[in-house]
Structures are given as structure tokens and as C-alpha cells.
Amino acid sequence: MPVFSFFLSFFLSSQRKKWGIFFFSFLLPATRAMITHVPKGHNVTGVQFSSDKSNWSELYIRITAAVNEPDVQQQSSELRDSCKEFMDKIESFHKIVSSLIEVMDSVAKEVQKEKMKAIGSRNLLMSVTKQREEEQIQLMALITEKKMQMERLRIQHEALLKHERDQNDFIEQFMLQK
Amino acid sequence: MFFQSSRIFGETTKFVTLPDGVFPTSLLWSPKDVVAGKKVGYDVFVLTSTDGKIHYINRAGRLEKSTDAHKGAILCGRWSPNGEDFATAGEDGLVKIWSKQRMLRSTLVQNSTPVYCLAWAPDSKQLVFTNGKHLVIKGQHGGSKPIMWKGHDGLILVLEWNSVNGLILSGSEDCKYKIWDSYGQPVYSSLAYDYPITSVAWNPNGELFVVGSFNSLRLCDCSGWSYTLEKPNTGSIFSLAWSSDGTQISGACGNGHVIIGHLIDRHLEWKNFDATVISNYQINVRNVLSDTKEMLDFRNRIIKVSFSFGHLVVATASQCYIYSIKNWNTPLIFDLKEGCVTLIVQAEKHFLLVDGLNVSIHSYDGRLVSPIKYSGMRAELMNNLTASLSNDTLAIRSKQDEKVIHVFDTNSGRLVGDGKPISHQLEVVEVALDQSGPSNERRLAIVDKNRDLYLTTVRVFGKGCKFLKLGTMIQSLAWNNSCNMLAALSDDRLLIYCYPNAIYADKDLLPSVIDERDSSEFGKQPWILQFSDNQVVMRRSEGSLVSTAITPYPAILHEYVSAAKWEDAVRLCRFVKEDMLWACLAAMAAYAKELSTAEVAYAALKEADKIQYIMHIKNIPVKEARNAEMALFCGNNQDAEAILLQAGLIFRAILLNIKIYNWNRALELALKHKTHIDTVLVYRQKYLQKFDKQESDKRFLQYGEGVELNWDKVRTKMDFEYQKEKEHFSTAKA
The missing domain is CATH 2.130.10.10 (YVTN repeat-like/Quinoprotein amine dehydrogenase)
Incomplete structure (x- = not known):
């Protein structure tokens, strides 16, 4: 079931909207002329404008010619609907995929960042071990120093204890002699 | 690489720009x-x-x-x-x-x-x-x-x-x-x-x-x-x-x-007090007996601290603080000239302060006693070993000539004796003055380069200083702070010279007045820090402090003797029954010419010859002669002669020189005073006969010619002299 559709597209800059409309009205007879070429038995059922309204740069004019064959017409309209549906689906699919890609991209970025962080902290960790080792050495040195000091004090303490013992012995002896 | 040795504090400014390529x-x-x-x-x-x-x-x-x-x-x-x-x-x-x-x-x-x-x-x-x-x-x-x-x-x-x-x-x-x-x-x-x-x-x-x-x-x-x-x-x-x-x-x-560091945590102890420098501006003093604490604050940085004889002397960057242990609240303060104190040496009555290039003695009430000066003084190089202070004397080893020791009177700030420094034959490494006793008996102990210990008298007039050797291989020494005992470390032994003066009284007694003990328990090469009362504090070579007690008896003996309580001293020795103490007493008595005590002490030591000599001395009726004989006993021949000559006992002086075989001097005296020439000659002849020799001395030959040598005649003459002496002094007494 033939459906004739004419797609005319005009590329107009948004600044020239008015011009576009004017141009469009100017073109109408030409369209009509085109419609005259519609074969016999077919009626022009309507002219459809399809455009991305947000952007006037592109303007579609769809002229549908309905054929006076009802079942064909029906079928074609069905086909048209299914096509439309298909188109919508594709479009939504495309949207979904692109959003997915976007998400994936951001995830990848995150992952990269985390990876860098991990490497950094691993290095840091390794250096911390080294640092700790160094600190340990330093602390050990300090400990040996303190130990030596303690040894000195211990010897002093012992000497003092001995001194005390001697003094006590002396006192005892002295008392006994008396 | 930039090695910087300058000391710039506070704001730093760019001082000099060096040419490129100069490191x-x-x-x-x-x-x-x-x-x-x-x-x-x-x-x-x-x-x-x-x-x-x-x-x-x-x-x-x-x-x-x-x-x-x-x-x-x-x-x-x-x-x-x-x-x-x-x-x-x-x-x-x-x-x-x-x-x-x-x-x-x-x-x-x-x-x-x-x-x-x-x-x-x-x-x-x-x-x-x-x-x-x-x-x-x-x-x-x-x-x-x-x-x-x-x-x-x-x-x-x-x-x-x-x-x-x-x-x-x-x-x-x-x-x-x-x-x-x-x-x-x-x-x-x-x-x-x-x-x-x-x-x-x-x-x-x-x-x-x-x-x-x-x-x-x-x-x-x-x-x-x-x-x-x-x-x-x-x-x-x-x-x-x-x-x-x-x-x-x-x-x-x-x-x-x-980095800039400060020395803190210096720790000082004296008797029952200990002082710790806890920061640049604070000292913490603790009384161990009562556990009371005092915090001393200073306005300036603490530079030097010294603590002994009951006084804490603190030198800061601008002032000197003197604290007494009786009163921690009000120190005596005086200003310092340079504020760069390198040395403080304390004695009982005053202390020595080395401040930059100034050396001075201050009393504990903050008064300047005397400034010390001598030519070639290097104040910044003095330390505890080369400077020693006692109550009346200061000894400083010269840096220019290390054999020379300058000895000053602390009150006048002038050199003592003849105004000449003392010099030893070797380089002196350590000087130490004793701390008690009369000032004219001040003894100086020195250690020379060979580590030999010598003792000398500081206040001598007329004749040179005699250095008497006390010991060898002395590593370090210290005088006691209260009586004249000397502690020394020598070759793994700790020696306590309980009466070092014995060397002036009776040299033979010196070994017996030393209390000797093994110092191996104090480790290798210890160092004596302090000898106070009955305690010797040493520092071992690895830094620990060890202290040891010595017997308290010598100190008590010193006390009795300085108070002339001879009977108490004898009683003490009898109580203790130690040869060392008896030896000390013998030496002390001999030095003080206290004959009866010396007799007792020598008897305890079983020195029969000496007792006999002392008894002989006791029998001499004349006091001066006794003193001279005691001086002779102590080995001071010159002193003995001087005493006799001063007392006019010419005969005894001549006889003294004859007895010690100092013939020339005897003859000289006899000729000078024109007496007893024949006595000298007779003794000389007897001496020569004994050894079967001929007279060779020209002077003796010359004077011997015209003199008749008759032993009996000389004998009666001598008896006459003794008789005359006796009479003379008995009448003098009466």
C-alpha cells in the first residue's frame, strides 16, 4: 500500500523564523503542485508538519496521501504505527544506552581515582613500615641509652647499700665494744 | 654542603653574597x-x-x-x-x-x-x-x-x-x-x-x-x-x-x-641536699631528710652552678646568686662583669669565680675579697684540676709554663712567700690544697706528668720549695673537706693518707698512715669526685657514682689533735687498737713536738729506737735544744740548726753538725763563733781513724796544725758546756 510522503526540509536559522514562515507560505503552491502528481484513486488526506519545535532550523513537512483503499490504508497506518513504535523504542533504547554509557564513564573515572588512591596509600604504607623501622631503631637506641643509665644508677644504688651495711656493721661493732 | 660554625641568634639577615660557584x-x-x-x-x-x-x-x-x-x-x-x-x-x-x-x-x-x-x-x-x-x-x-x-x-x-x-x-x-x-x-x-x-x-x-x-x-x-x-x-x-x-x-x-640545644638536668649533691637544674631558668633543690623542695627561679639563663660548704652559687648570664642552705628565699646577688662564668671553686669561707678574663675571690656575703692577676694568665683555660682554693690560699697551675704553680693569699690577692711562684721539675697536671689547719702549714698536693704525687708547704720563706714524694701512679686525688686527709687512686688501689703530714714528721711512718684497699670493686680507672667526712665518692669509668666509707677514727683523731687534747687522742687509739691510728698519732705528736704522747704512740708501734731517742730528748733540760732535737728527729737538719743558733746554743749546733757528719759546716760554725774548733777537729780525727784514713781536706789540715788534739780535754770542755747550759737555764727559769 503505497503511501507517498514528501519530506521537505528547510534549513533555516532560528534568526530567520519569520522568513521561514514566509518562505513556507510561498512554497505551499509548489507543494500543491506536487500533490497534483498524486496518482488517481489517491486523495491527499492532509499535510503534516513535523518539526523539532525547539529548533527551527529543520522543518519537515509530511504530506500524506491516503489511498482510497481502506484495508491498505489501514495496513499502512498500522505499519506506520508499528514503525513509529519501533522508532520510539529505538529512541528510548538509544537514550538508555547513552545514559548507561555516561554512568559507566563516571564509574570508570571513579575507579581510576580510587586506584590511584590505593597505589598512593600502598606506597605510603610501605614507607610507614620503613619509617616505623627507623623509629624503632631510634627508640632502641634511646632504650639502650636509658638502660645504660639505669645500670649506672643500679651500681650507684648497690654501692650506697653496701655503704649503709658497712656503716651499720660499724655501729653495731662500736656498740658491742662499748 | 654548607658547614656553618657561626652563632647567630634571633633575626638572621643576609650577610654576604658569595661569588657563584663558591661552596x-x-x-x-x-x-x-x-x-x-x-x-x-x-x-x-x-x-x-x-x-x-x-x-x-x-x-x-x-x-x-x-x-x-x-x-x-x-x-x-x-x-x-x-x-x-x-x-x-x-x-x-x-x-x-x-x-x-x-x-x-x-x-x-x-x-x-x-x-x-x-x-x-x-x-x-x-x-x-x-x-x-x-x-x-x-x-x-x-x-x-x-x-x-x-x-x-x-x-x-x-x-x-x-x-x-x-x-x-x-x-x-x-x-x-x-x-x-x-x-x-x-x-x-x-x-x-x-x-x-x-x-x-x-x-x-x-x-x-x-x-x-x-x-x-x-x-x-x-x-x-x-x-x-x-x-x-x-x-x-x-x-x-x-x-x-x-x-x-x-x-x-x-x-x-x-638546632640549638641547652644543657639542663645538671645534678649536684651536698650532704643532705640535692640540686637539679631543671630548665634554663629554674633550679630545684630538695632536702632529702625532710623531703622539702625549693624551686629557685632566675631571670637570666643559668650558666654555672656549684654546691658545697653549705652554699649554692649560681652564675647566670648577668648576675651571681649565692644561696645559703639555711635560707633559700633571699639569695645574695651581685652583678657579673662579663657574664661568662667558666669556673667556680668553693672553699669554706669564700669562692673563686672565673668570669671571662677576670679571676676573683668572693666571700659568701657577695663581697669581692680580692682580684687575682698574674702575667700570662689564661683564665678561660682554668679548670678544677689546675686551680685549687682553700680558706686562705689559692693555687693555680700556670698555662704558659706547666711546671709553675702560682700560689696566692686569698685576702691580699698577692703571691705568698717570697712573691715568686713555685716551680716543680716536671709538668704539673693537678693541684690540690688541703682545707683545714693553720694557714702557715698549708700543704699543696700536686700530681706531675709522670703521675707522681708530691706534697709541699706553700708558705715558705727564704728557701726554695721542697717537694716530698708521697706516691706514684696516682690517677686522681682529693683532700678531705674537714680534716687533712688525702684520698688517692693509684693502680687499682684506693689510698687514704690519714695523715700526709707524716712525711714532715717521720718519713718511716708514712707507709703505715696509709689506709690501703683494693679499688677493683669500683671498676677500671675510677675518678675521685669528692672526699667529704668519712665518705669517698668516685665516678667509675662508665659513669656511675660509687661511694665508700672509710673508718671515722682518723677524723676524730685529727679533731682531738687540732684541739691539743692529747690524752683523749691516746685514749681513742687505745680503744681502737689499730697500728694505723697509732702511726698517725705518733706522726702528729712528733710533728707537734709532744714528746710524751709520741713516746706512748711509738711504744704501741714497738719502735724501740725511736722511743730511746725520744727519751734522750726528754732528758735535755733546754727547751730549744729539745725542739731542735725533735726537728732533727723529723729529718729537718737545717731547721734544727737554725733553732739552736737562734737560741744561742752554739755548742749544740756544732755538735749537731758533727753528729750528722757535716764536718765543713761544723768547722765553719766553730770558726765563726771561735769556740770548740778543737772539738770539731778531735771528732774528725776519731772519725778518720775509725775508717783508717788520712786527712785530705785542706781546711782541716790548716786548722789542725796548731791545735793540740786531746780527747780528755775536749771531753771536760764539753761537760763544762753542758753544766753551764744547765745552770744558765735553771737561773733563767728561776
Whole structure:
């Protein structure tokens, strides 16, 4: 079931909207002329404008010619609907995929960042071990120093204890002699 | 690499811009000009650099002169202590000496390996420098043979020679630091630590030194053991320098910082008090008996603290505080002239203060007793070993001539005796004055270079000082603070000379007045710090303090004798029953001419010959003659003669000289007083006959000619003399 559709597209800059409309009205007879070429038995059922309204740069004019064959017409309209549906689906699919890609991209970025962080902290960790080792050495040195000091004090303490013992012995002896 | 040795505090300003390509290796101010006697400011400093040049830069920061000195870098540059010479050592293995006028004096050494460091001897006549793992001491003008020895297992990086104690300190890549004496004998070797030693520095007074290496700074005693270890996060410390008062240290660090350290935590003890310097401005004093604490605050930095004889003397950067243990709240304060106190020596009544170039004695009420001055004085080089103070006398070993000791009266500040310093035949390393007893019996103990101990009397007139040898191999000594006992360490033995004066009374008694004990329990090479009352405090070579008690009896005996309580003294000796104490008493009695006590004491010692002699002395009716005989007993022949001549006992004086076979003197006296010539001649003849010899002395032959030698006649003449003497003195008594 033939459906004739004419797609005319005009590329107009948004600044020239008015011009576009004017141009469009100017073109109408030409369209009509085109419609005259519609074969016999077919009626022009309507002219459809399809455009991305947000952007006037592109303007579609769809002229549908309905054929006076009802079942064909029906079928074609069905086909048209299914096509439309298909188109919508594709479009939504495309949207979904692109959003997915976007998400994936951001995830990848995150992952990269985390990876860098991990490497950094691993290095840091390794250096911390080294640092700790160094600190340990330093602390050990300090400990040996303190130990030596303690040894000195211990010897002093012992000497003092001995001194005390001697003094006590002396006192005892002295008392006994008396 | 920038080794900085200057000490600039507070705001730093860009001082001098060096030409490109100059990397300084060391920076030195020329030493103070002390010859003029006044402080002369530093005018020029010297910079040695990696391009082998010496740069002279003046105070204003202007480059005055650059001299090509070495090929390759100059690794080290040092001024001699007298400021006359400047020595540099370079990568090319040369050591060069430059004059003060910046001219090359000589090239001392040509080595094949770089010379990393060098140091001057205290006398500026010798240099020590590194040669790889070896150290070399060489005279500045050649002459003596250089001494070379292996110092370390690694490359030696740093050296320093202290001018007060004469010890060389070296640090090496083998992570050890070592101390050597000025002959290259090892004194101390440290453990191998974790990192190579990159810097060392002696404290100006030679008591301490610091050692710097990677992330560590170690403070050590001059005997080598370390007080503390500090682990600053600085990287390697490349250079260290002390402030002139010896309380602050600055170091140039590998991470570009300069660290500044202060000495704190000095700990002093006296009887039941202990004082700790807890920060730069605070001292904590604790009474151990009552556990009371006192916190002393100061406005200025504490520089020197001394605590003994019941007084705490604190020198800060501007004032001197004197605290009495009775009153911690109100110190006596007086201002210091220079504020750079290097030494405080205390005695019971006053103390010696060395402040910069001024040496003075102050009493504990803050009054200046007397300033001390002598030509060639080097106040900054005095230390506890070379200066000793007692209540009336001050002894200082001269730095110019180490054989000479200057002895001052503390009240007048003048030299005692004939106004001449005392000199010994060898270099003196340690002087010590006794602390009690009358001032005219002040004794000075000295230790000479051979480590022999001598005793001498300080106040002598007319004749030279006699040094009497007390002991050998003495490592260290100390007088007791309350009575005249001397403690000495000699070769693994601790010797207590309970009565060192015995050497003046009866030399034979000296060995028996020494209380000798084994000192091996105090470790190797201990050092006596203090001898107070009955306690000897020593420091072991590894730094711990040990104390030991001695018997209290000699001190009590000293007390009795100084109060002339001879009977009590005898009773004490009888109670204790020790030969040592009897020997002390015998010597004391003999010295004091106390005959009956001496007799008792010698009897206890079973010295029959001496008792007999004492009894003989006791029988002499004339007091002066007795004194003379006692002097003779003590071995002072000259004193004995002088006593007799002074008392007019010519006959006895002649006889004395005859008895000690001093014929010429006897004849001289006889001729001078025109008596008893025949007596001398007769005795001489008898003496010669005994040995079957002929007279050979011309004088005796000459006088012998006209004189009839009749023994009986002389005998009666002598009896007559004795009779006359007796009569004379009995009438004098009546």
C-alpha cells in the first residue's frame, strides 16, 4: 500500500523564523503542485508538519496521501504505527544506552581515582613500615641509652647499700665494744 | 654542603653574597686576641671553599681577599689557639699553614689521600690530622718525629683537640668516636653506633663533648661515657659548636636547619641536699631528710652552678646568686662583669669565680675579697684540676709554663712567700690544697706528668720549695673537706693518707698512715669526685657514682689533735687498737713536738729506737735544744740548726753538725763563733781513724796544725758546756 510522503526540509536559522514562515507560505503552491502528481484513486488526506519545535532550523513537512483503499490504508497506518513504535523504542533504547554509557564513564573515572588512591596509600604504607623501622631503631637506641643509665644508677644504688651495711656493721661493732 | 660554625641568634639577615660557584666548607672567626689583655672584637672571618680557595671576609660582609690554597676542595680549616696560624687541609692531601698576614707559611704534609680534618694542639706547636684510617700528630716546624697510629676501622671524618684537658676526640665512618691523649694513647672507645659520626665538639672547659651523627646528638663526659642521647629529626648534623660559656650548643643539620640545644638536668649533691637544674631558668633543690623542695627561679639563663660548704652559687648570664642552705628565699646577688662564668671553686669561707678574663675571690656575703692577676694568665683555660682554693690560699697551675704553680693569699690577692711562684721539675697536671689547719702549714698536693704525687708547704720563706714524694701512679686525688686527709687512686688501689703530714714528721711512718684497699670493686680507672667526712665518692669509668666509707677514727683523731687534747687522742687509739691510728698519732705528736704522747704512740708501734731517742730528748733540760732535737728527729737538719743558733746554743749546733757528719759546716760554725774548733777537729780525727784514713781536706789540715788534739780535754770542755747550759737555764727559769 503505497503511501507517498514528501519530506521537505528547510534549513533555516532560528534568526530567520519569520522568513521561514514566509518562505513556507510561498512554497505551499509548489507543494500543491506536487500533490497534483498524486496518482488517481489517491486523495491527499492532509499535510503534516513535523518539526523539532525547539529548533527551527529543520522543518519537515509530511504530506500524506491516503489511498482510497481502506484495508491498505489501514495496513499502512498500522505499519506506520508499528514503525513509529519501533522508532520510539529505538529512541528510548538509544537514550538508555547513552545514559548507561555516561554512568559507566563516571564509574570508570571513579575507579581510576580510587586506584590511584590505593597505589598512593600502598606506597605510603610501605614507607610507614620503613619509617616505623627507623623509629624503632631510634627508640632502641634511646632504650639502650636509658638502660645504660639505669645500670649506672643500679651500681650507684648497690654501692650506697653496701655503704649503709658497712656503716651499720660499724655501729653495731662500736656498740658491742662499748 | 654548607658547614656553618657561626652563632647567630634571633633575626638572621643576609650577610654576604658569595661569588657563584663558591661552596663554603668551613667558616671560622679568628680567635680572640687575648694577648692585649682586653677583649678585641672579631674582625675578619675566614671561609674555606670547595674550589680550593680561602676567602677572607670582614665584619661588614665584604670579601677582602681570596687565596688559592689547594687543588680540589679545602676540607677543613682551623685557627691555632694562639691565633698566629691558620691551617688548611684539602682533597689533594696537603696540609698547609698560613700566617696571620694571610701568607703561606709552610706545607706541612703531602699525602696521597685527602685529609678530612685537622686540629691544633693546645700549645699551637703541633697538629693532628687524618690520613684515611690513621691519625698523625706532627710538630708545626717539623723537628720531632711525627706520631702515627691507626685510629679507626673506617675513614676518620672529624677531629677535635681540647685545649683545657689536652685530649683528642675523633669520629669516624665506622660509627665510633674515640678519645686519645696527646701522645696518641687510647683513653676511650665508644660502641659502634648506627650511623657514621659526622661532627664532634668539646665543651670549652673540657668537661663534656657532643657527638653528632644522622638524627642523633649525644652528650658525653670527658671520660667518654654518654650522659644523654637526643634523636632530633634533623638529618645528619654536619657541624657543632659550643657557646663560650659552655651551656649552649648549636648544630648545622643536613635538612638545612640549625638546632640549638641547652644543657639542663645538671645534678649536684651536698650532704643532705640535692640540686637539679631543671630548665634554663629554674633550679630545684630538695632536702632529702625532710623531703622539702625549693624551686629557685632566675631571670637570666643559668650558666654555672656549684654546691658545697653549705652554699649554692649560681652564675647566670648577668648576675651571681649565692644561696645559703639555711635560707633559700633571699639569695645574695651581685652583678657579673662579663657574664661568662667558666669556673667556680668553693672553699669554706669564700669562692673563686672565673668570669671571662677576670679571676676573683668572693666571700659568701657577695663581697669581692680580692682580684687575682698574674702575667700570662689564661683564665678561660682554668679548670678544677689546675686551680685549687682553700680558706686562705689559692693555687693555680700556670698555662704558659706547666711546671709553675702560682700560689696566692686569698685576702691580699698577692703571691705568698717570697712573691715568686713555685716551680716543680716536671709538668704539673693537678693541684690540690688541703682545707683545714693553720694557714702557715698549708700543704699543696700536686700530681706531675709522670703521675707522681708530691706534697709541699706553700708558705715558705727564704728557701726554695721542697717537694716530698708521697706516691706514684696516682690517677686522681682529693683532700678531705674537714680534716687533712688525702684520698688517692693509684693502680687499682684506693689510698687514704690519714695523715700526709707524716712525711714532715717521720718519713718511716708514712707507709703505715696509709689506709690501703683494693679499688677493683669500683671498676677500671675510677675518678675521685669528692672526699667529704668519712665518705669517698668516685665516678667509675662508665659513669656511675660509687661511694665508700672509710673508718671515722682518723677524723676524730685529727679533731682531738687540732684541739691539743692529747690524752683523749691516746685514749681513742687505745680503744681502737689499730697500728694505723697509732702511726698517725705518733706522726702528729712528733710533728707537734709532744714528746710524751709520741713516746706512748711509738711504744704501741714497738719502735724501740725511736722511743730511746725520744727519751734522750726528754732528758735535755733546754727547751730549744729539745725542739731542735725533735726537728732533727723529723729529718729537718737545717731547721734544727737554725733553732739552736737562734737560741744561742752554739755548742749544740756544732755538735749537731758533727753528729750528722757535716764536718765543713761544723768547722765553719766553730770558726765563726771561735769556740770548740778543737772539738770539731778531735771528732774528725776519731772519725778518720775509725775508717783508717788520712786527712785530705785542706781546711782541716790548716786548722789542725796548731791545735793540740786531746780527747780528755775536749771531753771536760764539753761537760763544762753542758753544766753551764744547765745552770744558765735553771737561773733563767728561776
